[in-house]
Amino acid sequence: MSITAEQLSLLHTHSLTPHLQKLHELLWLNPRLTNFKSIQDSLVLNGANIEDAASRLTRFAPYIAAAFPETAISHGLIESPLRAIPNAQHALSRIAGISLPGKLWMKCDSHLPVSGSIKARGGIYEVLKHAETLAIAAGFLDKNSDYRILNTPELRDFFFKHSIIVGSTGNLGLSIGIISAKLGFTVTVHMSADARQWKKDLLRSKGVTVVEHADDYSKAVEQGREQAKQTPLAHFIDDENSQDLFLGYSVAALRLQKQLKEQQIIVDEEHPLFVYLPCGVGGGPGGVAFGLKHVFGDNVHCFFAEPTHSPCMLLGMYSGLHDQISVQDIGIDNKTCADGLAVGRPSAFVGKFMEPLLSGIYTVSDENMYRLLKLLKDTEQLSLEPSALASLPGIINILSKGSAYLKQHKLEDKMEHATHISWATGGSMVPSEEQNRYYQTATQLT
Numbered sequence: 001m002s003i004t005a006e007q008l009s010l011l012h013t014h015s016l017t018p019h020l021q022k023l024h025e026l027l028w029l030n031p032r033l034t035n036f037k038s039i040q041d042s043l044v045l046n047g048a049n050i051e052d053a054a055s056r057l058t059r060f061a062p063y064i065a066a067a068f069p070e071t072a073i074s075h076g077l078i079e080s081p082l083r084a085i086p087n088a089q090h091a092l093s094r095i096a097g098i099s100l101p102g103k104l105w106m107k108c109d110s111h112l113p114v115s116g117s118i119k120a121r122g123g124i125y126e127v128l129k130h131a132e133t134l135a136i137a138a139g140f141l142d143k144n145s146d147y148r149i150l151n152t153p154e155l156r157d158f159f160f161k162h163s164i165i166v167g168s169t170g171n172l173g174l175s176i177g178i179i180s181a182k183l184g185f186t187v188t189v190h191m192s193a194d195a196r197q198w199k200k201d202l203l204r205s206k207g208v209t210v211v212e213h214a215d216d217y218s219k220a221v222e223q224g225r226e227q228a229k230q231t232p233l234a235h236f237i238d239d240e241n242s243q244d245l246f247l248g249y250s251v252a253a254l255r256l257q258k259q260l261k262e263q264q265i266i267v268d269e270e271h272p273l274f275v276y277l278p279c280g281v282g283g284g285p286g287g288v289a290f291g292l293k294h295v296f297g298d299n300v301h302c303f304f305a306e307p308t309h310s311p312c313m314l315l316g317m318y319s320g321l322h323d324q325i326s327v328q329d330i331g332i333d334n335k336t337c338a339d340g341l342a343v344g345r346p347s348a349f350v351g352k353f354m355e356p357l358l359s360g361i362y363t364v365s366d367e368n369m370y371r372l373l374k375l376l377k378d379t380e381q382l383s384l385e386p387s388a389l390a391s392l393p394g395i396i397n398i399l400s401k402g403s404a405y406l407k408q409h410k411l412e413d414k415m416e417h418a419t420h421i422s423w424a425t426g427g428s429m430v431p432s433e434e435q436n437r438y439y440q441t442a443t444q445l446t
């Protein structure tokens with residue numbers, strides 16, 4: 001899977017490469033973005049797949065409400081609030097020294113119930129789908145059953161014979177571990193070196209086996225994959241390749257559509273929607289963006305955000321080499337405070353899939369993620385983990401560096417009516433001492 005010397009020398013003729021290597025913050029506009037209607041039918045996934053995933057989550061809702069009482073108020077749907085953040089928008093405008101027209105919102109997946117990050121969408125979905133498949137095949141369940149039967153000792157004993165295995169930088173492990181242990185599965189999480197101690201401790205307290213690795217994310221995934229091959233009745237959650245994860249994330253778009261309606265926010269040709277999504281391996285932001293394109297077509301403009309130290313999706317899409325290249329191949333260290341985004345090699349399928357759908361990718365330095373963590377806390381009393389803050393400067397990027405994009409898509413006159421959504425991907429489960437340390441680090445920077 002390694003890159004050849006020839007490909008590498010070719011890459012050095014690309015003008016962005018030296019800027020990536022120097023860890024400059026930059027905005028890359030995707031030249032392959034295509035009119036959605038014209039390519040919709042050629043995609044390997046479609047609206048029916050999203051609807052199918054949404055129906056599955058609806059079938060499971062009574063079980064979720066019973067197994068996780070904190071979801072009872074949302075009737076077993078694991079969903080997060082959409083919040084206006086006008087004070088943060090004002091502060092961002094001040095630090096950027098430009099006006100930021102339109103309205104900025106935050107999609108608070110940081111506060112999703114059960115596992116406190118965007119992984120509570122894809123990760124939980126894939127485990128539920130696997131559990132459903134097993135329980136139906138064994139005759140315990142059909143699609144019209146009351147799924148609360150899954151919350152009984154008999155079913156837990158059944159699932160105990162089956163294993164779930166995953167490799168993770170932390171949050172995916174957390175969501176897979178929590179839901180799998182609740183269902184009764186035997187579950188092992190392979191954690192990369194960046195994974196936080198509290199995440200490992202929390203999983204162990206729930207009976208999850210945590211294997212710690214000295215290497216980065218890609219190695220942890222590889223080890224998990226190997227273990228799964230040697231374990232009978234094992235299901236490997238493949239963060240680098242899984243379409244189930246991707247579809248679990250995509251359901252967010254249907255939910256957001258409803259929330260926008262409730263807030264009377266219009267999205268159409270005159271009222272564009274910009275969405276900024278922190279990107280690690282790509283499944284989370286890719287799934288959400290795919291769902292959004294399905295719902296809003298060319299009226300939504302999706303941008304990924306990556307750390308300057310881990311711009312794997314940018315490098316893969318920009319070079320066209322996708323998972324054939326890692327950031328380490330061009331001398332970038334993949335070391336960042338944004339542990340959820342500390343991924344050196346992108347997903348094998350997300351980058352290719354996103355080629356006609358994604359508007360662009362920008363990068364953010366660790367220092368700025370810390371500064372924004374403090375800014376958001378000071379202005380909106382919202383505490384997020386560093387990864388999630390990568391979404392916040394999206395509005396600045398598009399308005400300060402994105403004029404070519406706005407011009408090309410005839411958006412220049414429409415920005416007063418634009419809606420911007422910063423996707424806050426994680427943070428509510430971070431222990432308060434750890435969150436205080438993040439804040440102190442930020443204070444020392446300013």
Ligand SMILES: *Cc1c(COP(=O)(O)O)cnc(C)c1O
Binds near residue numbers: 282
């Ligand atoms: C995992 C994660 C992401 C990105 O999701 P990918 O599927 O890895 O691209 C973003 N933010 C946080 C906090 C995460 O845990």
